[in-house]
Amino acid sequence: MQINSIELENFRRYKEEIIEFPTGLIGIVGRNGVGKSTLVEALAWCLYGSDAARTKQDEIKRSQAKEREKCRVIIELTFESDALKIERILSGKNFTPSANLYLNGNPNPHVSGTKAVTDYITHRTKMDYVAFITSIFARQKDLDGLTGMTGATRRKTILRLLRIDQIEDAIKMIKEDSKQNELQIQQIEKYVKDVSILEKELQNMQTQVQIRQKSITINQKKVNILKKSLEEHEHRFSILEEKYVKHQEINTKIEGLKGLIQGHNQEKITLTKKLDESLEAKKVLNKLKPKLDKFEKIKKIKVELDSLELKFTEKSSLEDQLKNCKNxxxxxxxxxxxxxxxxxxxxxxxxxxxxxxxELRKLEDDLNNQKQQQNQIDSKIFEKASRKNELNAELIEIQELGDKSECPKCKRPLEDTVEKLVGIITQNIQSITKEIDSFTKEQEIILKHTDNVGKQITLKKQEREEIENQIQIKNNLLTKIGENTKILESYQDEEKTIQNNLFNFKGINYDKAKHEEIKSEFQKLEKIYQNSIALNEHVKQIDILNSQVDLVGKDIDTSTKQLHSKNTELTTINFNETEYQKVKGKKYEANIEHQTNRENLIKEEQELLQVKDQIQQQENTIKEEKQKQDEIKKIQSTLQELSTLKKLMIDFKSDLMVRIKPQLAAKTSSLLKQITNGRYTSVDFDDDFTLKINDEGINHNIKRFSGGETDLVNLCLRIAISEELSQRSGGSGTQIIILDEIFGSQDERRKASILQALHELTSKFRQILLITHVEDVKDALPYVLNITENPDNTVSIEEEGTLPIPIE
Known part of the structure; x- marks a missing residue:
């Protein structure tokens, strides 16, 4: 694999950068924290997606970027004989991920989708993210860690780097599977039943079925005989039942006619009595006629006086309303x-x-100015105090460690410069203390002035609040004047309306005494009038009652004739009640006997079905038990296979461990000999991968050597591990290694040796990326990416050196 270029857009602190990568040794130089290692993260994120990000997805995009702007990384690389272009994007306010992979310059994506692209890279390189980053990336702190670990931890770490720990994980999984299979057999055996006992129980059930089937056949014949007997009784009963129903119908009609005749007679008596009352009412009504004529005249006079009284009352009410309105x-x-x-x-x-x-605005402006000055002084005091704390911490650390301590900036041993550095730090602390005291006094003066202005503001606000209350009261009065003026106008309109209404009642003449006299006489005559109404109703009924009496007499004659006819019909039926009840009893007994035997037959049939269901359940149980036995045999076979597989994996791991140590030692020795110019020619490992360095023909523990030499050996070991992983990954391997801050403990001579060795390693690794904050190594590098911080908190990359012609 060879990285040709990386294009960054709004990734972390990179706004927009396009970086070209040649073959050979490439330096990535910049101060700590500027974003050098971010390039490695961008490479891994573009290849493997979210697994490679060191933060949440919403923190990857540059914080100052606008919502519509995308976060994008595009990598162009050569892998084996193919040119790959990978693009990974975060879009929109929800940071929606997307990815595309283009092959050999084709403008259409070869693979699309975040997971699909990651899966393609994993399959093509034969490495997931962890394996990829482990094989290409080495940091100073990782190098220091290997020799500082205990033997067991170091052995575990190196096995993890070499991915041999996956074999141990596989063995562990085999053991877990075996344990689960054994538990499964125990669980199945716990509930297994004896099949021979179950089969014997099945035979007993089948015998019961045969016995019950014979009993059902006998009972079925008995039920058929009883059913035939019941049908004979039902036929005889149906004949008598027909006569019984007809006899009952005629009896019912006879009783109805008797009741109807009795009702007609009673109705005739009632109608005759009402007719007599109506004739008497007619006589009384003729006597009351003179008084009724007088009632009509008095009634007319009363209506006229009632109308006058109503108008007089309304006029008095209007006069009272007018007086009240004026008030x-x-x-x-x-x-x-x-x-x-x-x-x-x-x-x-x-x-x-x-x-x-x-006045308040001026005071508040003064107060805000004082607060701003106070905040500025607080910030200065905090800044100076923080710097003082840092200097105190450095002073304590240097005093505790003495000449063995490291320089806070360059990390080199102080040795005989300790006292001089302590003096400089102490002077700086005293200077900062004086500045803090000066700022504190200035702060006290501002606080006093701020307090005085605050009190003046409080008094002015109280005075303003009092005036505002007076304004509110004045406004409320104006509102009330407007409201009450509208009410006054409505009262005046009401006064005019009442005066107009009073004009309509002018000239009314009402005699109350005469009105009372007429009402008294009207009440006396009204009782006679009401009585006459009832009498009139009786008189109107005379003709109707005469007609009703005649009709009722005719109905009595008709019903009497019908009663005689029904009595004659009843004697012709020839119905015998005693015979009817006897046949009915025999039918009931036959029905009970038949029903009882039929229910017993149904019960036996249901019991037979239950036994057949039990047989089916028993057969299913036998089948299930046989399946359990087969399953146990199958699991036992699987257990045997897992046991064989576990032995093979253990043997494979042992064989691999025997072969890996010499290979790793040989690669480490070759690199060490090259970097030290033959000073150290070989290394070896014990069982815990503790390094033994050959010095003048004798193997010595690595702790015998200086820190710089130890780091050098660890660097060679780490590169050897990457080389081993690259070769074991299949295909042509990654052929890339990234080294992060590896010069921490090396003197100038060793730095030069390491750089020379790295130049020579380009024959084994197509690209070596060297990340460092040490500026003076740039001159020794053919190509440098210089990373600097911009005022807007973004970072930029400047390329120094000439891009060599790419190796095809």
Missing amino acids: KISDMQTKISSFHESIKSYGNLDSKINLMNE
Whole structure:
């Protein structure tokens, strides 16, 4: 694999950058925290998606980028004989991911979708994200960690780097599967039943079926005989039942006719009595005629007087309303005048409130200025205090470690410069302390002035609030004047309306005494009139009652003839009640016997069905038990296969461990010999991968050597691991290695040796990316990507050197 270019758009702190990568040794240089390692993250994220991101998805996009702008990484690389272009994007406010992969310059995507692209890269390189980043990326802290670990931890870490731990995981999974299979057999055996016992129970059930079938056949014949006997009794009973029904129908009609005749007779008596009462009412009505004529005359006079009384009452009510309205008009005029007087007493409040607001604005501006000064001083004090704390921490660390401590900036040993550095730090602390004291005094003066201005503002606000209350009262009075003026106008309109209504009642003459006399006489005659109405109703009924009496007499004659006819018909039926009840009893007994035997037969048939169901269930149970036995045999076979597989995996791991150590030692030795110019020629490992370095023919533990030499050996080991992984990945491997800050403990001579070795390693690795903050190594690199920070918090990349012609 060879990286040809990376294009970044709004990724982390990169706004828009296009970086070309040649073959050979490439330096990525910039101060700590500027975004050098972000390039490695961008490479991995473009290839493998969200698994490679060190933060949540919504934090990948540059924070200053607009919502409509995309976060995008495009990588062009050569893998084996193919040219790949991978594009991964985050879009919109929800950071929606998308990805495309183009092959050999084809404008149409070869693969689309985030998961599809990741799966394609994983399949093509034969490495997932963890394997890829492990094989190409090495950091200084990882190099230091290998020798500082305990033997067991170091062995585990190297096996993980070499991905041999996956074999142990596979063995563990085989053990877990075996345990689960054993538990499954135990669980099945816990509920297994004896099939021979179940089959014997099945035979007993089948015998019961045969016995019950014979019993059902006998009972079926008995039920058929009883059914025939029941049908004979039912036929005889049906003949008698027909006579019984007809006999009952005639009897019912005879009783109905008797009741009807009796009712007609009673009705005739009632009608005759009503007719006599109506004739008597006619006589009384003729005597009352003179008084009824007088009632009509009095009634007419009363109606006229009632109308006059109503108008007189309405006129009196209007006069009272007019008087009340005049009083309300007078009261409202007095009220409005008092409001006008109250408004005059407040004077010109608008000019007062404007003057007060201007004074308050000046005081608040003064207060805000003082607070801004105070915030600026607080910020300066905090900044100085933070710097003082940092210097104190550095001073304590240097005093504790002495000449063995490292420089806070370059991380090199201080040795004989400790006292000089302590003096400089102490002077800086004293200088900062004086500055903090000066800022504190200035802060106290501002606080006093701020407190005084705050009190003045409080007093002015109280005065303004009092004036605002007066303005509110004045406005309320003006509102009330408007409201009451409208009410006054409505009262005046009401007065005019009442006066117009009174004009319509002019000239009314009403005699109350005469009205009372007429009402008294009307009440006496009205009782006679009401009585006459009832008498008239009786008189109207005379002709109707005569007709009804004649009709009832005819109905009595007709019903009497019908009663005689029905009595004659009843004697011709020849119905015997005793014979009917006897036959009915025999039919009932036959029906009970037949029903009882039929129910017993149904019960036996149901019991037979239940036994057959039990047989089916038993057969199913036997089948299930045989399946359980087969399943146990199958699981036992699987257990045997897992046992064989576990032995093979253990043997494979042992064989791999025997072969991997010499290979890893040989690669590490070759690199070490090359970097040290033959000073150290070989290394070896014990069982815990503890490094033994050959010095003048004798193997020594790595702890015997200096920190720089230790880091150098660890670097060679880490590169050897990457080379081993690259070769074991299949195909042509990645042929890329990225080294992050590997010069931490090396002197200038060692740096030069490492750089020379890296130049020579380009024959084994197509591209070596060297990430460092050490500026003076740039001159030794043929091609450098210089990363710098911009004022807007973005970062830029400058290319230094000449791009070599790519190797095809």
